[in-house]
Every structure is written in structure tokens, then in C-alpha cells.
Amino acid sequence: MLVTVRSFAKINLGLCIGPVRPDGYHELRTVYQTIGLHDILHVQVTRGTGIEIRCEDPRVPKDQANTCYRIVERAMAALKARGRVIIEIEKRLPVQGGLGGASGNAVASFLALERAVQKQLPGPEKLRLAAEVGSDLPLFLIGGTVLGVGHGEEVYPLPDLPPVSCVVAMPDVGVSTPKAFAEWDARLEAVELRSTWTAEGGRPYMSSAKLTGTNGSDRMVELGRVLSAWLSAQSNDKSGKGLSGVPAGGRGRAESPLLDLVRTGIENDFEQVVFPQYPELREVKSVLVRAGAFYASLSGSGSAVYGLFRNREAAEKAAGELRRSGIEARVTKTLTRRQYRKRIFD
Numbered sequence: 001m002l003v004t005v006r007s008f009a010k011i012n013l014g015l016c017i018g019p020v021r022p023d024g025y026h027e028l029r030t031v032y033q034t035i036g037l038h039d040i041l042h043v044q045v046t047r048g049t050g051i052e053i054r055c056e057d058p059r060v061p062k063d064q065a066n067t068c069y070r071i072v073e074r075a076m077a078a079l080k081a082r083g084r085v086i087i088e089i090e091k092r093l094p095v096q097g098g099l100g101g102a103s104g105n106a107v108a109s110f111l112a113l114e115r116a117v118q119k120q121l122p123g124p125e126k127l128r129l130a131a132e133v134g135s136d137l138p139l140f141l142i143g144g145t146v147l148g149v150g151h152g153e154e155v156y157p158l159p160d161l162p163p164v165s166c167v168v169a170m171p172d173v174g175v176s177t178p179k180a181f182a183e184w185d186a187r188l189e190a191v192e193l194r195s196t197w198t199a200e201g202g203r204p205y206m207s208s209a210k211l212t213g214t215n216g217s218d219r220m221v222e223l224g225r226v227l228s229a230w231l232s233a234q235s236n237d238k239s240g241k242g243l244s245g246v247p248a249g250g251r252g253r254a255e256s257p258l259l260d261l262v263r264t265g266i267e268n269d270f271e272q273v274v275f276p277q278y279p280e281l282r283e284v285k286s287v288l289v290r291a292g293a294f295y296a297s298l299s300g301s302g303s304a305v306y307g308l309f310r311n312r313e314a315a316e317k318a319a320g321e322l323r324r325s326g327i328e329a330r331v332t333k334t335l336t337r338r339q340y341r342k343r344i345f346d
């Protein structure tokens, strides 16, 4: 049986990097949001053994380095299934774009595999397996608006933000996430050492790791406060909008929960290390803001930069401006949990 699935992308609505944990990962707080841009995957299980990845894009690994390979290998064992798994990836999302392309591909191939072998793992087992393969995988088992904590792998469904028009700019550069994290550490260490030297008359009195940890934790606690205040405002809302933000009797201020979140000042910490290295990405963000985006940001560690717009017309106009300056840009919408789940298999 051949199973075809859509493998959607995500953007990050704010991303706060915390201290380095004993396991080497960085503590993280972020809000993931699934969007309508996607790759297409065809998965089939035939006679034989092994896993075969087919993709025309030479940048996509065809071996164990591919997240699809790693999750399918684990899933076949957990499902006690046999056969040769062939995964064909039609790549439309950028590689190393910060849109979770590879992670989404892995989860989509896992869900397609379950359908192909007509067996399913329980939800918690699926989440565990996904987290073993990468921090950005579990979010794709939930979809919609998702809170990510831990090192990004611990995910909680949030009340869905109402669908909103989104322009995703895909500059022609790839950003390595581990390298961006390393840059963040180096930068924070330099900044904190410098301020300690000034404050203490020339001598650091604490290790830089300790300083990084303290500073990072404080900022994450603050983001946590902002998010809980925002969430409780949503649930106390007596305007009749409900948690979806869509008023009972029409569209009206449908975007307001998202605007509220944006007004809280959410930011992506990766911008601080990625923009100095790729100044053209900062310029893309400025173009989006000038074109009327009510929020624009780097997604994950980039290189994709997105803008959120009040309507499709404004989004199309902004995308046109970017394309005229030679930047690939696509117009899409954010996907609610329900839309995401339905459209994976439709």
C-alpha cells in the first residue's frame, strides 16, 4: 500500500534560549505554530528489509543521517512490523530553513508508516519516540499552536490561534542549528564576562557558565509569565470570542489573541546571533515590517523569516516586494490543530 501525506512546516512565535543543561542541550521556551507550506511524502512497505529514502534534492541525506530513516527504524521495531520501507520525499520546504522541514518529514513518514502497516503506537509512545530523534519532532504530532519547553521536545497543545495570513521568506542560505546555539553561548559568555569585568574592577568572580545559567533562567521565567498571563487573559475573555479567538457571530477581531501575544513582546533569541552573521536576513525582516506585517521574525535558527499580516492581500503585496528584490517568498496561512491533522492525509 502506498500512503501519501503532507508534511507541514512550523514557525516559532518567540523563542527564548536558556542555560545549557547537563545533557548538553539548551533549555528552551517557544511557541510553535504549524503553517500551510508543506513537502509531500510517499511511503510504502514492500517485501524485503531495510529503509530506502528517495529524494531529488542532493542536500537531503539518504541514510541514517535522515530523521525519517531514524524514526522509521525505531517505529518498525516498536510496531513489530516487517518489510522494506521506501520513503519518497518531494522537497518544497527549504533545507536548514528553521521551518522544521526535516522534523516534519520524520513525523509524517511515521504517521504514513502506521497507516501502511495498519498498526498504531499509543500517543505517549509516539511522543517519546519522536523526542528521541530530535527536539523539533514532537510538535508535529500535536499541530496547531503548541508550547515547547524542555529542550523543545516537551510539547503542550495551546488554545489555537485563529488562522492568519503569513509570508515566509526563504533566503538562499542554510543555518546550522547546533552552530547557532554555539554562537549564542560564545556571545553570551563574552558579554557577561565583559560586564563582570567592568562591575568588579577587572576580575571575573564567577564562572561564565554560572552567569549564563542565571541570566538564561531569569529570561525564561519572564517568558513563562508573559505566556501564562496571555493564556489566562484568553480564558477569562468574556467577549464571546472563546479560545479560538473567533467571535461567535463573525470574524470581527479574530486576530486579537495573536495580536495580544505579539504585543507581549515575544522575540526570537536566535536573531541576535544569526542577523549579525547574515545581515540580509535582518533586511528581509525590515521589508516585511515596512510592508505592514503586524509581526515579523526569524523562524527557529533561520534562515526563513516570516511576517504575519491582517489579510491575504497585504501578504501577497509584501511577498511581491521580496520577490522583486530576488528573495523567494511564499504566502500561506497558519494552520489550526484541526486543519493540520485533517490535511496531513487529505
Ligand code: C5P
Pocket: 024, 025, 026, 027, 028, 133, 134, 135, 136, 150, 151, 152, 177, 178, 181
Ligand atoms: O534535537 P536536535 O537533533 O534537533 O538538536 C540538534 C543539536 O542542536 C543538538 O545536538 C544540540 O547541539 C543543539 N540543541 C541545543 N539545545 C536545544 C536543541 C538543540 O543545544 N534545545
